Amino acid sequence: MSVTGPDDRRSRGVTYGPHVPKQGPVAPKQAKKQEEPKKKEDAFDKLADKNDGYGVRANFFKIASDVTLGNQGKANRSAAYTFGNWQISKGGKQTVELRNTPFSRWAGVGGGMMNAVQLPTALGSMVSDWRKAARGEGTYNKAVGSTASFASLTTNVAKGGVETVQQFRAFREMKKGTLDAIRAHAPDADPKAANKTARAAANRYLGKSAKVTQSALKHTIKGAGDDAIKSAAKPIAKAALKSGATAAAKAGGRFVPGANVAIAAMDGVAMASTLADKNATVGKKVCSVITFAGSVAAATNIPIVSQAGAVVSTVSSVVGGLFGDKDKPGIAQKAADKVGGFFKKLF
Template identity: 30%
Template sequence: MDPYRISNQQKPPPPPPPAQAKQKKQAPATGQNTSPGMQAPKKNQTTTQLQPVDTFGPRAPGASTQGPAAPGTGGANGTKKQMGPYVPGHEPKIEVQNPGTQPASAGQQPAQTGKEEEKEKEKENPLTKGLDTSVTVNQNYQDGKERAATWKANREAGNSRTKSLGLGIKDNFTQSIADGKNPKDLDTRMGWAGKVNNLIKLGTGVSGLAMGKEGVGDGKLAKAWDAATGGLTNGTAEERNAALNDLGDFGKTVTETAKAGLETGRDLQKYASAYRAASNSLKADAPGLNDTGRRSLAHNIAKTTFNKVDAGDELNGKKFNDLYLENRTAAKNIGSTAHQHSANQTRKVLGMGADKGFKAADNALKAGIHAGAKAAGSGLAKAAGRFVPGANVAIAAFDTAKAISTWNSKSSNPGEIITAGITALGSIAAATNIPVVSQVGAAVSSVSDFVGSFF
């Protein structure tokens, strides 16, 4: 029961008590103070009348459910309400609001709905998304400059605009496959950033497919399965629209993850095979070279092979003569640093004698080039190259599906609607293979997707 309080209201006198035998007055207990004119309370009698507190009146936000209601809210200290007799089964109902729908008090942020909370959890890390956008924009900028140069060369050769466009589309398609099979981009920081970006996309892609906000089994794969097995045909229009978005998101993630996986495997195969071959050659021909020098020289040879060697290259010609000279200079510097030797002493370490020059360095370069050329023509490299044009078309289709879902969703804000449309249009342009247009489209789509992740 709620506590009782002394009423300040005038109450009708209580009914007279039943007749009882007269009792003798007793003196007040020792230590009890009584003023003149005051009488000690009689036994079995109370000095005041108590009434129950109306605890069912509205309360101020955050107030305790115990005790009287707040003043002015219809409680005990506000406008008083007369309580009727207690009737079992007719207790007053107390309405409890859902914490997620309560209005926010001053200084507090409004509670998020379930859909907003899910979107918040599915947002990508802005750092990784920013890295992907930077790499994509830089790569397409470089490719766009090459395609523009090709267009200019076709026009200067006397070809009409129509023929130059046709030649440009063909060249763009062929070059995109060649770049996908055998990229040569480890000579710049953005090239290395691209390799790191592929590793991150591979990891986050696999994780996103398998895991969601509820853990393993609640990722994009599960959502796409639900959408494909009834979500697109059952439920309300909003639920069908959400299923379309889940399918588009799943398809794009699978495509980008597969592309990142193929490119990572292709790069590791070429670099690792060249490094391993060069390192083994140095172990055999230059046993006096310490591990630090051997690893540094093998890395330099693997990087040179990655940037210069194509599938089927032979170990002769001016191209490789220049590489031999560059490799000998690098070997001299690396050996001198690793052993703190002079140039003649380094020749002895690398060439098994000062009169034989840098024989060990030359042999290591030959081994690295041979292994790298073989890797550049492998089945994995071919699969990575052929995947690029098809991936562009698939991503354009999935971005379009996501854009349609965003436009039809009642919960989409203007920023989401605009960026979804720009992303889809950019992806469609990237899939056309029109020189420069496709590169600009891919860059615009990537930037729009990045900006849209903040809405």
């Protein structure tokens, strides 16, 4: 038995060098990142990613505004049913108009704000879709749909803004006319009581109709509790009614025919785009049809139908946003997929 030392191993060609650790293959994830660098998103792409989420949240709160406005309608029993400028019935029908009340005015403000907050993300979605279509990364069909949705939203914002401004203007004019009449016929009236009376009279007059009787307005004035106003109630009522007729005529209505028909048409284009989109989920497609149907109903001036249509359209927009697309499913679609997967396992 012999002992082999270091010199013997060198003589057999065995050499020594620095230790080099064995390297394995590059991890798949690292290789993928090296091959496909992540594309940078600009402001429009980032806004587009948030569009569905913003729409769901904003429309969820807008439902309260639509329900409030629906409950603030008043009947006009001498008009005809219309769809925009087209008459779809003869006169003598009961149609619906919006009451000019504190509830309707501030509900209009709230609804307009909820529409306005969606504009930036809707614009981002439209620009992003057109750019993707031009680069061959998306379809022109989807770009047309997002354009129609943006146009519908913009028209809603403009329409709501005009209506709300008109309502507040009518209220201010009616209140000013009543207050001027109080000052002219009861100069000694307490300023606070006079202002309270003018406000109550304006809300009563505009909230009911321009045909409110003089006795009803006189009752409102009498309710202020100021002796000077009580003694001058009759001439004040006459003056207030005269100024109020002009103010009420300028009051905006909830159901502006031309704007509502335009919104319904744009929602129809958006619906057609969604139905033709292979990437859209079934839930989103169904909701787009319901949204369009609600917009058409809202464009009429038929009692109950028009109010319900506005609410249904908003609710459907919320639900549709929860489904999302196949490549980016929303909360509702993910839940539906889980439920479907559960039943597939059972059967």
